[in-house]
Amino acid sequence: xxxxxxxxxxxxxxxxxxxxxxxxxxxxxxxxxxxxxxxxxxxxxxxxxxxxxxxxxxxxxxxxxxxxxxxxxxxxxxxxxxxxxxxxxxxxxxxxxxxxxxxxxxxxxxxxxxxxxxxxxxxxxxxxxxxxxxxxxxxxxxxxxxxxxxxxxxxxxxxxxxxxxxxxxxxxxxxxxxxxxxxxx
Amino acid sequence: xxxxxxxxxxxxxxxxxxxxxxxxxxxxxxxxxxxxxxxxxxxxxxxxxxxxxxxxxxxxxxxxxxxxxxxxxxxxxxxxxxxxxxxxxxxxxxxxxxxxxxxxxxxxxxxxxxxxxxxxxxxxxxxxxxxxxxxxxxxxxxxxxxxxxxxxxxxxxxxxxxxxxxxxxxxx
Numbered sequence: 061x062x063x064x065x066x067x068x069x070x071x072x073x074x075x076x077x078x079x080x081x082x083x084x085x086x087x088x089x090x091x092x093x094x095x096x097x098x099x100x101x102x103x104x105x106x107x108x109x110x111x112x113x114x115x116x117x118x119x120x121x122x123x124x125x126x127x128x129x130x131x132x133x134x135x136x137x138x139x140x141x142x143x144x145x146x147x148x149x150x151x152x153x154x155x156x157x158x159x160x161x162x163x164x165x166x167x168x169x170x171x172x173x174x175x176x177x178x179x180x181x182x183x184x185x186x187x188x189x190x191x192x193x194x195x196x197x198x199x200x201x202x203x204x205x206x207x208x209x210x211x212x213x214x215x216x217x218x219x220x221x222x223x224x225x226x227x228x229x230x231x232x233x234x235x236x237x238x239x240x241x242x243x244x245x
Numbered sequence: 246x247x248x249x250x251x252x253x254x255x256x257x258x259x260x261x262x263x264x265x266x267x268x269x270x271x272x273x274x275x276x277x278x279x280x281x282x283x284x285x286x287x288x289x290x291x292x293x294x295x296x297x298x299x300x301x302x303x304x305x306x307x308x309x310x311x312x313x314x315x316x317x318x319x320x321x322x323x324x325x326x327x328x329x330x331x332x333x334x335x336x337x338x339x340x341x342x343x344x345x346x347x348x349x350x351x352x353x354x355x356x357x358x359x360x361x362x363x364x365x366x367x368x369x370x371x372x373x374x375x376x377x378x379x380x381x382x383x384x385x386x387x388x389x390x391x392x393x394x395x396x397x398x399x400x401x402x403x404x405x406x407x408x409x410x411x412x413x414x415x416x417x
Contacts (some may be wrong), residue, residue, distance in 0.1 A: 065273065077390065077403050080301070081302065082403075083407060084406075085301055085406060086301070086374070087301055089371070094369075094402055097395075098402070099404050104350040109357065111361065112360045112363045112364075113347075113356050114340075115358075115367075116356070116359060116360075116362075116363050117336070120334075121332060121335055123304070123305055123332055126302075126303055126332065127327065127334075127336045128342070130336040133340070134337055134340035134341070135340065142333070144339060146333045146336075150329060152300075152302075153302030154306070154308050156299075157296065157309040157313075157321070158309060160296050160311045161296070161309065161314070164310075165314065176411070176414040177410070178384075179409045179411070179413015180409045181379075181391075182378075182379060182391060182404050183387060183391035183405060183409035183415075184374070184391075184406070185347075185378075185379070185388055185391070186373070186390075186394075186404060187391065187395050188367060188370060188371040189311035189371045190392060190396050191367060191405050192364060192371060193396075195363075196368075199360045205361045206361070208359075208361035211362070211365065212362040212364075212365025212366050213368050213369045217372050217373060223366050226362060226366060227362060227366070230252075230357060230359040230362035230364075231356075234354075234357075234358030235358075237358060238354040238399065242351065
């Protein structure tokens with residue numbers, strides 16, 4: 061399957077994604093930012109380009125926080141790696157929701173967790189901004205890069221378009237332009 | 246109590262539709278849980294939604310909550326596994342073919358070409374999240390500290406997030 065020089069153990073994959081699943085409060089892009097920080101920058105498990113490709117697929121195909129974990133796990137250790145990463149990521153949330161559901165249906169009350177989230181939210185936004193800047197530095201080149209970043213940003217923020225449609229549009233544009241460049245050379 | 250088999254079948258179907266995109270899930274689950282099976286009242290459904298958004302997992306953690314209601318802990322387990330099964334399988338399939346497709350020149354240059362759009366979407370997520378949740382000087386102060394820590398230090402993000410949770414808990 062994967063023939064990288066040194067294999068990452070499944071235990072290591074599990075522990076890493078379980079930690080991400082335990083602390084990635086905010087969900088969605090917060091998870092993506094954490095995985096980028098840990099798997100791309102700290103551990104160098106996957107290259108920045110490959111990670112972003114995985115994110116692009118993940119956004120088209122549903123719950124992208126989970127998809128990014130599955131993709132990274134698969135990149136490291138094939139099918140088993142992907143399953144272990146997905147399982148590790150979901151497990152803490154699963155246990156947390158189970159405990160909270162039990163609490164809710166027994167006492168008909170939600171515990172005061174919202175206060176803690178008020179503190180993590182701004183920090184998560186900070187992390188996402190840092191990740192976006194780091195990614196941007198590496199990925200935005202030429203004329204067409206900054207244009208596409210701006211277009212995708214505006215389409216999401218102002219037009220409220222779905223991420224999957226924006227990416228499919230970008231993929232179509234990119235396919236046409238690389239086809240055109242090949243015809244020229 | 247509903248049989249686990251029924252639960253498995255329901256959530257597997259939801260999981261398949263869920264592959265299409267995230268927010269379809271809320272009206273879909275609402276219809277099935279509240280109107281069709283009457284496992285939950287609307288109020289409970291909304292509380293469950295809030296509860297599942299407290300966790301790092303995707304919105305679909307709502308499956309755990311509703312599964313718990315329908316069949317206790319085993320129900321929660323079956324519901325969670327089944328709702329995520331289709332998208333994990335699909336993503337594994339993508340991963341496998343990705344390694345192969347990347348070797349084709351045209352495909353790999355197309356993928357590289359769309360990367361700026363992904364970066365734009367990451368930035369847009371920060372913007373949207375900020376617009377909906379930041380209010381007051383306190384939040385912006387925490388944001389600035391968080392940004393500085395992530396940008397210029399190598400402190401593990403786990404500690405920063407947990408620390409921020411503690412700060413939030415203490416000051417609110």
